Amino acid sequence: MTIDWWTLAIQTINVLILVWLLARFFWRPVAAMIEERRQTAARILDDAEKKRAEAEAAEKAVAETRAGFAAERDTLLEAARAEAESLHRKRLAEADRDAAARIAKAEAAARDAHQAEERAWFDRAGDLALSIAGRLAGRLDPAVIAAAFLDGLVAEIARLPDAAKAAAALPEAELELVSAAPLGPALAETAQQRLREALGTTAALNLRVDAALIAGFELHGPHFVVGNNWREDLARIGQELRHDRRS
């Protein structure tokens, strides 16, 4: 076995040259392309990851905005509900007040009407009573009636204060006797006599007729009025009746 040293040298150089050529035209360019693609892929992945993060952030922002909308909607609904409830209560209160005012007004009006009607009926009853009393008095003997009322008037004069009686006893004092019907001479004299005695005076009394008294007398002194007649009695009875109804 022999070795051809020339061939050995040529083959060594050949392989060296091949190493150099392939390194220059194959291994490095292909490896560089692989690395470039790897970097491109990494950059694309980074960009995709970045965009994904941005998309997630945007989605999160949208979700937060939607949540804000929902919360705002709930707040607005709650506020509107509260406002409606308040308005409803206010309207109810106003309606209650209005109804109460209307009821009170109606009640007052009804009461006034009732009172007016009652007064009217009372007045009519009073008129009726006066009419009845007048008719009854008309059927009686005027002298007897006058004597009865004259006794009552004297009794009333007796209950006057002394000062009033003293003032009436003065000579200059003017005394007026009002009767419901004209007095006859005898009755007028009797009345004059009894009243002068009751008052302790000698002065003559002025006589006057007032049919409104219905029956009885009324004595007008300087500082007093003393009466004993049906008009006063009926007025007193009416007042007592009204007082009883109110109580």
Added chain:
Amino acid sequence: MTSPLESTALFHLGPVPITGAVLVTWAIMALLVGGGLIVRLRLSPRPGRVQAVAELLVDVMDDQIRETMRVAPPRYRAFIGTLFVFILTANWSSLVPGVEPPTAKLETDAALALLVFLSVIWFGVRAGGVGGYLASFSTPNPVMIPLNVIESVTRSFSLLVRLFGNVMSGVFVIGIVLSLAGLLVPIPLMALDLLTGAVQAYIFAVLAMVFIAETVGEAGHVSAKNEDRS
């Protein structure tokens, strides 16, 4: 039939004899460089089939270097990758009728083993400097220096013998069978020879990586230790 152990000069360029192995080597070089140029010119971010195959080859080579040598591939990719591709192409060139693979000749395998031997020195010196490379022979202790020196030569010689023996024997056997039997009989043996050629190319490249990695690792380790001491 000529002896596979002899190289016959086809012609002479001056004093230099040009054998068939050299011519086939030139043809393989032209083929590989031409293919590399085609791939280089057609490189695109969107790879076609040819570029995809080329990138697959580069990726596989890088993975092998990374897993075997435990270093970054770029510095060693061209040398290891070219060794593998050249030996594989040379071994498979026997499929072309009338072509004898250059790796079946002792000079070509010796040249490849010599380049591995020199590359071990080159990469060892680059990794740890001349001192670091020489100090790598003293690991694990100076007593081992003679054995390590002998080993550095013998392991390269083993590369030569292994590749030459396998390829040459395959070609020799096919030649014998072809001379004794018909045309179709050697086809199974040729298929087996394809497998043997691929395995031998892989083994040669892996062993080259192991030798380089061993020296680079030891030289770098010694160099780092010396820097720590200083």
